[in-house]
Amino acid sequence: xxxxxxxxxxxxxxxxxxxxxxxxxxxxxxxxxxxxxxxxxxxxxxxxxxxxxxxxxxxxxxxxxxxxxxxxxxxxxxxxxxxxxxxxxxxxxxxxxxxxxxxxxxxxxxxxxxxxxxxxxxxxxxxxxxxxxxxxxxxxxxxxxxxxxxxxxxxxxxxxxxxxxxxxxxxxxxxxxxxxxxxxxxxxxxxxxxxxxxxxxxxxxxxxxxxxxxxxxxxxxxxxxxxxxxxxxxxxxxxxxxxxxxxxxxxxxxxxxxxxxxxxxxxxxxxxxxxxxxxxxx
Amino acid sequence: xxxxxxxxxxxxxxxxxxxxxxxxxxxxxxxxxxxxxxxxxxxxxxxxxxxxxxxxxxxxxxxxxxxxxxxxxxxxxxxxxxxxxxxxxxxxxxxxxxxxxxxxxxxxxxxxxxxxxxxxxxxxxxxxxxxxxxxxxxxxxxxxxxxxxxxxxxxxxxxxxxxxxxxxxxxxxxxxxxxxxxxxxxxxxxxxxxxxxxxxxxxxxxxxxxxxxxxxxxxxxxxxxxxxxxxxxxxxxxxxxxxxxxxxxxxxxxxxxxxxxxxxxxxxxxxxxxxxxxxxxxxxxxxxxxxxxxxxxxxxxxxxxxxxxxxxxxxxxxxxxxxxxxxxxxxxxxxxxxxxxxxxxxxxx
Numbered sequence: 001x002x003x004x005x006x007x008x009x010x011x012x013x014x015x016x017x018x019x020x021x022x023x024x025x026x027x028x029x030x031x032x033x034x035x036x037x038x039x040x041x042x043x044x045x046x047x048x049x050x051x052x053x054x055x056x057x058x059x060x061x062x063x064x065x066x067x068x069x070x071x072x073x074x075x076x077x078x079x080x081x082x083x084x085x086x087x088x089x090x091x092x093x094x095x096x097x098x099x100x101x102x103x104x105x106x107x108x109x110x111x112x113x114x115x116x117x118x119x120x121x122x123x124x125x126x127x128x129x130x131x132x133x134x135x136x137x138x139x140x141x142x143x144x145x146x147x148x149x150x151x152x153x154x155x156x157x158x159x160x161x162x163x164x165x166x167x168x169x170x171x172x173x174x175x176x177x178x179x180x181x182x183x184x185x186x187x188x189x190x191x192x193x194x195x196x197x198x199x200x201x202x203x204x205x206x207x208x209x210x211x212x213x214x215x216x217x218x219x220x221x222x223x224x225x226x227x228x229x230x231x232x233x234x235x236x237x238x239x240x241x242x243x244x245x246x247x248x249x250x251x252x253x254x255x256x257x258x259x260x261x262x263x264x265x266x267x268x269x270x271x272x273x274x275x276x277x278x279x280x281x282x
Numbered sequence: 283x284x285x286x287x288x289x290x291x292x293x294x295x296x297x298x299x300x301x302x303x304x305x306x307x308x309x310x311x312x313x314x315x316x317x318x319x320x321x322x323x324x325x326x327x328x329x330x331x332x333x334x335x336x337x338x339x340x341x342x343x344x345x346x347x348x349x350x351x352x353x354x355x356x357x358x359x360x361x362x363x364x365x366x367x368x369x370x371x372x373x374x375x376x377x378x379x380x381x382x383x384x385x386x387x388x389x390x391x392x393x394x395x396x397x398x399x400x401x402x403x404x405x406x407x408x409x410x411x412x413x414x415x416x417x418x419x420x421x422x423x424x425x426x427x428x429x430x431x432x433x434x435x436x437x438x439x440x441x442x443x444x445x446x447x448x449x450x451x452x453x454x455x456x457x458x459x460x461x462x463x464x465x466x467x468x469x470x471x472x473x474x475x476x477x478x479x480x481x482x483x484x485x486x487x488x489x490x491x492x493x494x495x496x497x498x499x500x501x502x503x504x505x506x507x508x509x510x511x512x513x514x515x516x517x518x519x520x521x522x523x524x525x526x527x528x529x530x531x532x533x534x535x536x537x538x539x540x541x542x543x544x545x546x547x548x549x550x551x552x553x554x555x556x557x558x559x560x561x562x563x564x565x566x567x568x569x570x571x572x573x574x575x576x577x578x579x580x581x582x583x584x585x586x587x588x589x590x591x592x593x594x595x596x597x598x599x600x601x602x603x604x605x606x607x608x609x610x611x612x613x614x615x616x617x618x619x620x621x622x623x624x625x626x627x628x629x630x631x
């Protein structure tokens with residue numbers, strides 16, 4: 001049988017250990033990010049999901065282990081070249097006062113610009129497309145700090161999109177936003193993966209939204225990955241208990257066919273456990 | 283940095299026009315600066331009508347006021363412009379790196395280091411002896427103190443907020459030593475030192491202009507090559523890292539520019555450094571965001587401030603020739619407070 005030449009995965013972490021000062025947060029984590037999919041990192045506070053994201057994005061240097069981008073050690077590569085392939089949006093970024101949306105989105109072009117060579121046309125097109133994707137074109141000339149939280153977050157995502165990277169890493173992009181705005185954002189991220197072939201790795205807090213939109217869920221606890229797989233396989237009451245120490249019932253919404261967890265602290269497990277998944281007719 | 287009027291407009295959905303009107307504002311500032319230099323050139327203790335000033339500029343040999351224009355006023359005016367521009371750009375760089383609008387060359391200890399070295403020089407060699415070497419010693423003091431602040435603030439990279447704290451502490455300590463030196467030195471040396479500390483362009487010579495110029499010619503273009511990096515770093519370290527900015531290298535280069543500019547300015551004109559705080563703010567109000575636009579605008583505004591401060595000192599209290607530093611602080615400080623007062627409502631809204 002002819003063997004297919006092995007193509008290295010786009011982004012892989014191997015035996016990653018990382019932390020802050022003396023506190024170790026990641027403890028030998030391995031993760032390969034699936035190409036063209038929306039992967040969501042879940043875990044309780046302090047589980048190391050943001051640390052893992054930062055380490056994979058090379059904004060945090062691991063104390064042990066390696067991150068490979070297209071088969072090469074990410075920390076040994078020119079940071080600007082990495083930025084041409086991998087974009088990251090950190091948690092809760094703030095724009096300086098008076099910066100306009102167009103200026104912010106334009107900063108996404110940084111890794112593609114050199115002092116002596118700039119492709120103004122390509123930059124303009126990338127900025128235009130990014131703003132259209134994130135639906136911020138109508139505010140282009142407004143200043144970012146004058147917008148609502150949801151609009152602002154879309155501007156930051158537009159900045160990362162203008163970077164035109166196949167890999168996009170987002171750290172809690174939906175925190176502090178209204179549910180409707182969160183849903184809109186996840187719709188956008190899901191389209192980016194499924195219609196535009198981008199590879200997304202996103203840290204999220206909301207379990208139900210994660211289950212509804214992720215192709216792959218990665219569940220972390222105490223600096224290690226406990227469960228990993230498609231939501232239908234890993235989004236179970238038992239796993240939520242193991243990862244989050246959460247008593248919850250997982251049911252399938254008959255209309256959307258999506259999995260939903262309902263917290264049930266104090267409710268007797270016996271009464272609610274077994275009918276959880278099979279209880280709803282197709 | 284707030285931009286009260288435009289922010290209010292943007293709140294209503296109006297377009298930010300500062301980006302489009304930048305070339306106009308820059309051209310206007312250049313014209314105002316040239317006109318002000320002409321004005322300053324024709325004003326002084328000896329009355330010189332503008333027509334005769336022009337004659338003296340074009341044909342010095344045929345003019346009886348050539349000495350006044352060429353040897354007394356012109357070098358002083360040029361030095362004022364260069365020093366003002368240098369301090370303003372040094373401040374703009376620091377405010378950008380520290381991401382704090384209150385940063386300025388005094389805050390991170392550049393000024394006090396230069397002052398200490400200069401006063402130590404004057405105290406040990408007396409007021410009369412070879413002031414020729416004063417700029418060199420002041421510059422050395424500025425560089426050494428900046429280096430010291432840098433080393434003390436180093437924490438696996440440059441921690442800007444730490445740098446401010448260390449700078450304030452070191453400034454206070456060096457200020458104490460400076461005062462001690464003035465108190466124990468004789469009256470003449472103490473007087474010279476005091477005028478120097480206030481900041482003065484009195485008796486500026488061509489050699490001062492030529493000593494100041496290279497610093498600007500090197501540092502100004504150099505810091506502009508990092509303008510995009512600076513804009514990216516304004517979004518925060520994590521975002522800048524993600525965009526592929528080499529933060530450490532950019533900060534080191536920009537800091538070096540700032541220290542060189544401020545150090546040279548203080549060396550040739552003394553403690554005028556308040557310009558470094560207010561000029562970038564005024565410039566930002568005029569031209570808005572973007573380091574590549576801010577730097578030229580700040581340079582022009584800084585040049586204007588020092589030029590007028592020196593002009594006031596020269597002509598407003600004749601026959602006294604007062605140090606420009608008095609007017610930079612005396613006029614600049616209330617104006618600065620006024621700016622902050624005006625932006626109050628916006629900051630809250």
